Amino acid sequence: MRSCYRPLLFVTLLLGMLVIVSTTQATVDDALSFAYEAALPYSKQYAIRKDSWGGDLGIKQRKAIEAQLFKGNDYRFFMASDIKGAIIEVHLYDSNGKLAELESSHKSYEKKHFTMASVHIIPKATGTYYAIVKVVKSPEERTPWALVYGYKDSK
């Protein structure tokens, strides 16, 4: 009798997991859409890359993202999350771990239900830089996020 329930239990468990996994994926997708939306006002000046980074982070958790930046270009990174009430941030450091950004900001859009952060850099040298993304505050245990960037000639 007990063995009859095992396959059923396994299938139920598996379906439950698939639902949760697809939900996680959906929210990262949403975060990505919002990251592109945050970049939209800059899309005439900056070429916004299709490539992106993303995932989910716990509160106060950070992640480093490597980026090859070239002196002579001007870059803007846009991070977003669809979790209402979350505060996220992104900052840029050079390969020595020194803060290298010109300015950064973070904002929440209550009407559109998303929160975003951005950072601007005109690299002083060509090389590897690190975008450090962080969830400062969030009502959720895990906060989905996505990051995109754009570049233009620094003139």
Add this chain to the structure above:
Amino acid sequence: MKTLFLTTQSLRSFSLLMLGALSCSFSGVLLATPPLIKKTAPFQKVTSSSQVAAKPDKTATSTSVEEVPASVNLSDFPAASVEDVVVPVPSEIFTVLDKLGNPNWKAQLNLHKTLIPSDRPHIALLLGCVIAEGFIAVEAEDTERVKELGQDVLKLADAINVRKSVISRSKSITDKADHRDWHGVRVEFDGALQDVRSAMDEMNDEDLAQLVSLGGWLRGTNALTSIVSAHYTSDGAELLHQPELVHYFIRCINGMSSHLKQNSLVIAVDTVLKQIAPMIDEKKQPLNHKKVQDIQDKTHQLVLKITTFS
């Protein structure tokens, strides 16, 4: 890489959920993650910008500015908490190259007729090379060559089953080249590269997508070293400072299937990458003229192998 993050993320979430289901300690596993950054220096206040609203939105609120560490200890980051570098698209580099005076781009053009190789890794590498060649033809303002290369992109994409993704790009390249809209052509070549890669990712051909990027990077680096070598300046040589990118490519090849790793061209690419990695790794000083020439020779031989099957 990054186009794959959703899948990777899902797999990670799935694994964590499996762990949680088995041990009932899912949140414990997550909360056990140690802090990732060690704050090693005094804090510095960073200006908050107020011009980031996507559209005028009266409900947009700027949260208070947090203290931002003036430096971080990057060695404190565990490997798992560092996302790989994204490969720059050619126009990111060519925008900077525009500032290096007025190099003889026509002399950089590779005028070989593009043949279609029989094996997919070779096609992928060649496709990357041809797209980068497109950028060189744009710099040389050679309308006919740009149009030929636009057609070659289509043929190679067809040979690798991603033709659909670049049909409109190929047409736009021709149209914009006819109008000498060089900026527009660059955008289309960049777009073609990204579209081909996305199409390959969707077909679970991530390794081939990486080879397309690698082919583009190799041809671009070959042209860049040739230009810098012809009129050496430290500013020009600084553009070659791409250490993490080279290591990333080496890691990519290392992670490829054994079938791909045994491909003679992939082996040749891996060998060259490992030879130039220590040169590009040099910190704080631009590469000297001799090293630039050395990288030029190595990438030139490799690009010849890819483009002429020699």
